[in-house]
Amino acid sequence: EIVLTQSPATLSLSPGERATLSCGASQSVRNNYLAWYQQKPGLAPRLLISAASTRATGIPDRFSGSGSGTDFTLTISRVEPEDFAVYYCQQYGNSKTFGQGTKVEIK
Amino acid sequence: EVQLVESGGGLVQPGGSLRLSCAASGFTFSTLWMSWVRQAPGKGLEWVANIKGDGTEIYYADSVKGRFAISRDNAKNSLYLQMNSLRVDDTAVYYCTTDEWHGIFPSWGQGTRVTVSS
Numbered sequence: 001e002i003v004l005t006q007s008p009a010t011l012s013l014s015p016g017e018r019a020t021l022s023c024g025a026s027q028s029v030r031n032n033y034l035a036w037y038q039q040k041p042g043l044a045p046r047l048l049i050s051a052a053s054t055r056a057t058g059i060p061d062r063f064s065g066s067g068s069g070t071d072f073t074l075t076i077s078r079v080e081p082e083d084f085a086v087y088y089c090q091q092y093g094n095s096k097t098f099g100q101g102t103k104v105e106i107k
Numbered sequence: 108e109v110q111l112v113e114s115g116g117g118l119v120q121p122g123g124s125l126r127l128s129c130a131a132s133g134f135t136f137s138t139l140w141m142s143w144v145r146q147a148p149g150k151g152l153e154w155v156a157n158i159k160g161d162g163t164e165i166y167y168a169d170s171v172k173g174r175f176a177i178s179r180d181n182a183k184n185s186l187y188l189q190m191n192s193l194r195v196d197d198t199a200v201y202y203c204t205t206d207e208w209h210g211i212f213p214s215w216g217q218g219t220r221v222t223v224s225s
Contacts, residue, residue, distance in 0.1 A: 001169075035211045037152075044202055044215035045152065056213060088152055092210025095166070096142075096154040 002026055002091050004099035012107040019076040021102045023089035028069045030093030036065055036074045037088045039101075045088065049074065079104065109133040109214040111203045116219030123193050127219055129186040129203030137161065137181040140206035143188050145199035146218075153199075156188065157206045171197075193223045 003026040013019055023034065032052040037045035047056045049065035052072055062077040076083055084106050089099040115127040127143070142157040156167045156177040165177055176189040186203055200220050204212040 031209075033209060037212075044218060045212070046215075047211060047213045050208060050211045090152070090211070095168075096210050098152040098154070100151045 002029065002094050002097050004089050004091060004097055006087075006089060006099035006102045008102060009100075010103045010105060012105050013079050014107045015081055016078050017107075019074075019079050019083070019104055021074040021076075021087055021089075021104075023067075023072040023074070023099050025070040025072070025091060027094075029072075029091045032068050032072075033091060033093035034065075034067070034072045035090045035092065036063075037090065038083075038085045039088065040085045048087075076104075081106075109205065111205075111214060111216035113201065113203050113216045113219035116201065116221045118222045118224065119193055120225050121193060121195055121223055123223070124189070124191045125193065125221060127188040127190065127201055127203075127221070129216060131184045131186065131203075134205075136179075136184040141179060141186045142204045142206040142212060143177060143186075144202045144204055144212060144215075145197075145221075146202070147196070147199045150199075155201070158186070190221070193221075195223050197221065198223045 005024045007022045034052045036049040039045040053065045064075045066073050086101045086103045088101050110132045112130045119125050138160050143155040158165050158177045174192045178187045200218040202218045203216040205214040
């Protein structure tokens, strides 16, 4: 099983700042099949990024994904008030596993 | 618009059984893989099981293999999860999701809560 480790656990930012979230895999993710989701309290997760860098339909371009192999990054160029949430990475190259999440909170 | 509506959650004793349902609409149900993903209270996400559009391929997470069974009825646009031999650590919100492009989850239901407790 591929284990995904996200860092940091919590990111404290002010609106307008840049957010950089990391996701490390215990082994190389086949075809860079790595996705990112956003989850707000009491709601289901929402798909943001697939295949490491492809934005899902309707996702603002301030969200971008990068990386390959075992190291992946989600960047929010300028955090908006609605972006404060928990973010999960997920690999789907070998079965499907999720990271433990990074909480982006208001500083 | 894709809609997924789960039902069937509730409180059950350890060792008991429960059957979850998911009613799908807004897309051609029979053409898509579908998955169940769960989230324990205050915890992260865990993929549970998935099933191909025609029902001919099924996969499970090791944590539920032999206890849970996923199925679908394409005539009713419905997905199911039969959960047997339930354990306290099966307590979670269970989400029905579409499963596309080799394993991403673009569409989610609102979730149904399962609590396993004596």
